[in-house]
Amino acid sequence: MSQRNRILDIAEHRMRERGYNAVSFRDIAGEIGIKSASLHYHFPKKADLGVELVNRYANTFHAALDASDSLTTDPWDRIKTFVDLHRNALVEQELLCLCAVFGAESRGLPEDINSAVTDFFKRNISWLTKAYEAAGVENANVRAKAGVSILEGALIVANSVRDNEVIEAASDFVLQR
Amino acid sequence: MSQRNRILDIAEHRMRERGYNAVSFRDIAGEIGIKSASLHYHFPKKADLGVELVNRYANTFHAALDASDSLTTDPWDRIKTFVDLHRNALVEQELLCLCAVFGAESRGLPEDINSAVTDFFKRNISWLTKAYEAAGVENANVRAKAGVSILEGALIVANSVRDNEVIEAASDFVLQR
């Protein structure tokens, strides 16, 4: 793996646990075993790292959705993939969604990062709206906005109260026919 | 108003916008017009301020619920109050829930703060469960976990994409009979 990706992996992991401002270049560099000055070769400013982090996260996320779309035509199977992408973050990785974390800190972040986060949410709402439409659900767009909200919120609440039933409750709502 | 409450007001406002680590004692003191050293008289450590912030926030929140409980016996009216406490944060104040913000940053915060945040969520789930039970809703506890999640998540998503319809979608779900 490239050093650039190693940096992004560690930064993503730590920021999804602690937030943007609680993670320093020294933290990240220390875990890799290099000096913080070396990070600036890959990402001149911290904001550059943050933006790239969100873009990579969003691309990975939406690539997984695309992959699922090519595996099945059943809209409910596709929605299940969308749910599991959120669910597994907490259940398997014990991590929140990067964009939920950055969304919660929005006014403390560089504007470039906020734009990327907003794009992520809009794209998710749009994707889920189409999936619900394909499933013949009424008010697909409203339902999609509720679905994105409940999954993001459930990660935060389930993580805080340490109860995966919170995630299950949210998943059931999104998948309800 | 006491100076202590002035400090808490400003700290709460800024941290609900930016997160815990993006707000410094100097920020807060500067807005009041005193020096940061003076803040340590009221709150020796930043963690003390953070804990008091969450406790005050939770007490105010639950006092508003209690007040509503004494105004009406209709469980759906009470649930409406619960919804509006969340909704108005964003719609009227343009702020997220303090505990959603701190919950998103949990591993970057002092443990005392996390405990207070967890208590807030647990108490909300418990309150909403009882309200749904009183309304005769099936699976009241699961529904309550979903309800708390969707409202917290909707604040973050609606704020990011600047679309209050996200909040309305979440509110409708929580109030659906």
Added chain:
DNA sequence: GTCTATAATTTGATAGAC
């Protein structure tokens, strides 16, 4: 690509005067 060295700033926190 990574290092050393270093600058400039910010931060949480304390001591002691008023």
Added chain:
DNA sequence: GTCTATCAAATTATAGAC
């Protein structure tokens, strides 16, 4: 309660050698 003065540590960032 607030101030001045001060500190030690941390942080983002740059310059230049290897």
